[in-house]
Amino acid sequence: MYTQHLILAALAVAASSPFSIAASTHQVPFLASPSASSSIPAGVGHFSEWSAATKAYFLEDIAKGNAANWTLVMGNEGGDLDSMASAFTWAYHLGHVDPSKPAIGLLQTPEDALDLRPENKLALENVKMSPGHQDLLTFDELPIPAAELAPLLRGIVLVDHPQPVADWENATILSIFDHHVDRDYAPHASPRIFLPTASCSTLVGRQMLNEVENLPEGEYHLPHELLELLLSAIAIDSKGLQSKVATPTDKFVASRLFRRSAWRDESMYDKMEDIADVLKDAKKDLDHLNVRDLLRRDWKGGIVETPEDKPDIHLGFASIPYSLSYQIGITPNQTTQNWFAIERNWTSEIHADATVALNSFKRYVGKDGEEVEEMWLGDEDEDEDEDEDELDEADVISPLKRKGRKIKERQIILVTRPDHRLSESLADSLFAHISEAIESSDVLNAKPWHGKATLGPRQMVWTHTVANGGRKLIRPIVDDAVEKWGL
Structure with missing residues (x-):
């Protein structure tokens, strides 16, 4: 009945949309490239059908003033595969356990930034979602600004994030699932689950299965596409369940999900390793991105409260797997200040007061001493297994030892600006204060x-x-x- 209601709403609101809402049992293998799936019809499968219909229903209901009916499930603003899979899965589960309380997953990224993560695009295509992201709700598609919508909602659920960004602070926090550090936010949320697993999808998948298995048999259908999206997120985060980052919880939950998926007749560890390899290759397909894209691709930010005599600061962090020299080389004028002009244009759009860009890359020093750089996805992947040709901070990097080896290097770029909340003198003061904190850190050197x-x-x-x-x-x-600026 719930799905029928959604489909009727979708037909009424989005009749011109090209996606199909016909149910399908067609299954496809996990494909190695986006282009390989170009023959898959738009919106094939139960999960895509539900997602598209829910989006149409949500937009219709909000327009009618019925925001209080809805729960929004959202991950972090970086919008990685783990956040996306966790949000969609829990929204699907909530909406089917209690159809009187509809839920929808929200991507806290604009629609035009979704394809900056090629691994997300590939994973969505492989679970037969609509091309062009027609069946996903993105931040810029909200019919009401987030800060205005937040207090009107029934509530929000946070996944892969311990507390809401500023726009959602006035929303009721219903639940939190996170595999990072607990910041003691919303202590009365339920469920409120913090556990150091490789993937937040593990925690969401475990809770979903625990609840589904306590329902009467056949109470609602778990589409295999949804299970495979969760498994894909677990696979890339745990490096195919092969790495030391894969916890026993990741492995056990993956086995439970796997038994229900379309892959159940295959070897779980072989399949998960294959998926991780394919997604990792896709994740590295970034050579076509310009500097603005690289800044936006993995951006996380928010308002940081300061001492009472200072304005609160919109602080943002970009993680970029290339050196600054490489990025300067792809700017139109190939100058340092051309890079900073691009950075200023992007961060001014979002009213950021301070920006920290974190570059990570590997420098290869050949036997002849010639240096070559390569990308390194070294933020969320920073626990990757070392290979014998790589050095890290534990090694003594002498000129002789550098030859024939890969050395992991990082850069921190700091910018403050007086465009929005800060005067020239306050921007100078904040810059000096952050700089001193970075330079005085014994850990960083x-x-x-x-x-x-x-x-x-x-x-x-x-x-x-x-x-x-x-x-x-x-x-x-x-x-x-x-937070301690000026104290």
Whole structure:
């Protein structure tokens, strides 16, 4: 009955949409490239049918003033595969357990940024979602600004994120699922699950299966496409269940999901490793992205509260798997200040006051001493297994030892600007305060970038070789500096 209601709403609101809502039992293998799936019809399968219909129903109901009926399930603003799979899965589950309380997954990224993560695009195509993301609800499609919509909703569920960004702070927090550090937010949320697993999809999948298995048999259908989307997220986050980052919980939950999926007759570990390899290859297909795309691809930010005599700061972090030298080389003028002009244009659009871009890459030093750079997806992947040709911060990197090896390097780019909340003097003060926090960190031992002379006011670049020194390490240092600014 619930799905029929959604389909009727979809027909009424989106009759011109090209997706099909006909149910299908057609199954496809996990494909190795997006182009290979071009023959798959739009919106094939029960999960795509539900997602498209729910989106139409939501937009119709909000227009009627019925926001109080709805639960929004959302991940972090970086919009990785884990956040996306977790949000869609829990929204599907909630809407079927209690159809009187409809739920929808929300991607906290604009529609035009979705394909900046090619692994997401590939995973969606492989579970037969509509091309062009017609059946997904993105942040820029909300019919009411998020800050206005938040208090009108029944509530929100956070997945892969411990607390809401500023736009959603006035919403009722119903539940939280996260595999990171518990920040003690919304203590009365239920379920409220924090567990250090490789993937948040593991936690959502476990809770869903626990509840489904306590329902009367046949109470609702779990589409295999949804299960395979969850498994894909677990696979890429756990490196195919082969890595040390895969916890026993990841493996056990994956086995439960796998038994219900269309892959159940295959070897789970072989299949998960294959999926991880395919998605990892797709994730590295970034050579076509420009600097603006690279800044937006993995962006996380929000408002940081400061001491009472200072304005609160919109602080953002970008994670980029290329060096600054490479990025400068793909700017129109191939200059340092051309890169910062592009950065300023993008961050001004979103009214950011301070930006931290975290670059990670590997420098290969040949036997002849010639250096070659390559990308390194070293933030969320920072626990990747080492190979014998790589060095990290634990190694003594002498000129002799560098030859014939790959050295992991990182860069921190800091910019503050007086465009929005800050005066020139406050922007200078904030810049100096964050800079001092970075330079005084014994963990980082950050050094000025070799091109420091090309930098302008309130611009700084440091280098360091802490292999696990991505956003998870840098963000708390910068957040703490902003929170104590001027104290």
